[in-house]
Amino acid sequence: MIEVQNLTWYYQSNPKRVLDNINLNIKQGESVAILGPTGAGKTTLLYCLCGLIPHNFAGKFEGTVNICGMDPRKANVAEIARRVGYVFEDAESQLVLSTVKENLLFGLENLGLPIEEIERRIQWAIKKFSIEDLLEYDAHLLSGGQKQKVALLSSLVMQPDILLLDEPTSELDPISKTELYKILVELRENKDMTMIIVEQDLEDLPKLVDRVILLYDGKIIYDKPLRAFFEMAEEIEKLGVRPIDSTLIYSNLRNEGFFRKKLSVPLTDDEAVLLLQDLFKGEKT
């Protein structure tokens, strides 16, 4: 679905390599998180995966990228956007028209779908995400969470094969964040869609992804399955990414000698509670 080989990218204004020899292979239906400190090149990598780089940014592109059989240097962004959806960090900028319905329609109309198909997809969004009451609302007057939900839906109705999410929860309050993750987890159940998410706050991530890539200074440092990645909580923290709290607690307790036997790292609150319950029962494992 996505193949990246020896990808290197320099912005014209900066002689430093923002992406440095990236090699990546993502299969259909995979759900992948890209993590890294600020300036690691996460957003730049997403831009390369949807064609915004090299089309909309000046710079030097080396290596090859293959997205659903398309080369972003040859295919234009609109062509790639038929297969790849992008949810930006800034929800406001994605809402290009007034009402929620108009914003949902915008992408569908651009795809040139038959009017019956457009109507069918709008009805699907209404049913699936209970947005009937919001349809005629001014999208710019919605709460941050609702705006991001509309931005996500306006990508989803276009039925992309690949969905790229660039810190979609960074401007959301905890409740809105949980709601958005609920939608994403539901989508995850549809194994046809490939999902790549860039995220800073990792607490909800285990519900969503099964593979994690850590970028640092434009290079891929780790590319591991979810649990194997969080086994290295201390190393991750040293690279400027705050791991999930439960993995840090587990790591500290293990260093203190509480767990003699090798256990799997708890990734959710429930798993952490179970582990601590066992510990407090005196059943040293």
Add this chain to the structure above:
Amino acid sequence: MMRWSWYVPMKSGFHSLNPVLKINITLCIWVLSLTFQQPLWNGLLFCLTCLPFFTSRRMFVALKEILKYVSPIMFIYGILWPFFLVGGKVYLNYHASFFTREFTIELTQLGISWAIMTAFRLGTLMVAALLLLSFTKETEVLYGMLKFRIPYAVAFVFLMAIRLVPLALGDIQTIIDSRKARGIKEEGGLIYVMKNVTSLMIPLFLIFLRRVQIISNALEMKCFGSSRRVTTLLPNLSIFDKIAISLLLVAVALLLYLRIHLGMFALIPSRI
């Protein structure tokens, strides 16, 4: 909260008109403001253009906001014109010399009348545009423009451009507020803005560029510019709309005839 649009959402008779009719009304006002050439007629047209804003308190507040930006431009225009056009009764005649060069400044009846007329004309052009945008959602303007067979990409770029104006005004306010928070005294209204134009414009320009970049990326990721586009929300014209548009066009054609062939409503009939 940052204001992102000129549109004032509420229910009123003018709000409920078909966007195509509202665009026609605006175009007719523009044509008439360029046709009329007398302070009385242009002043009357200016007042008529402002009239829909008096239908409710909220719209009146919107008009006050609009005039806050429009009136200084009208004022500057009105002050400058008398010095460039002379004729008729002379109210002031002043001879001066600057180094070796001698010149005369004259304030005449024609100059003053022309200045008032052009100030009203300019005001009408701007208020009419904002009348349309205050009473019509941007998207309705967009779909209305498509009815005029304007290409979608052109109409959409126009929509984006008018949307960026209130955003830029909001950005200026944010920059001024952040300067105040750093202890800079911000007083003096327009004169202050003119004096501090560089230090305001640089951050405004950078914010503007970033905003345009983000919006253009978002548009491209929604397949904007695709050649196969369909449009689902085009407004249909009712019989009332068709009659109203026809009457408007006939009235404007008649007034144009009177102006061009009979020289009515004009200070200098041979000139626009």
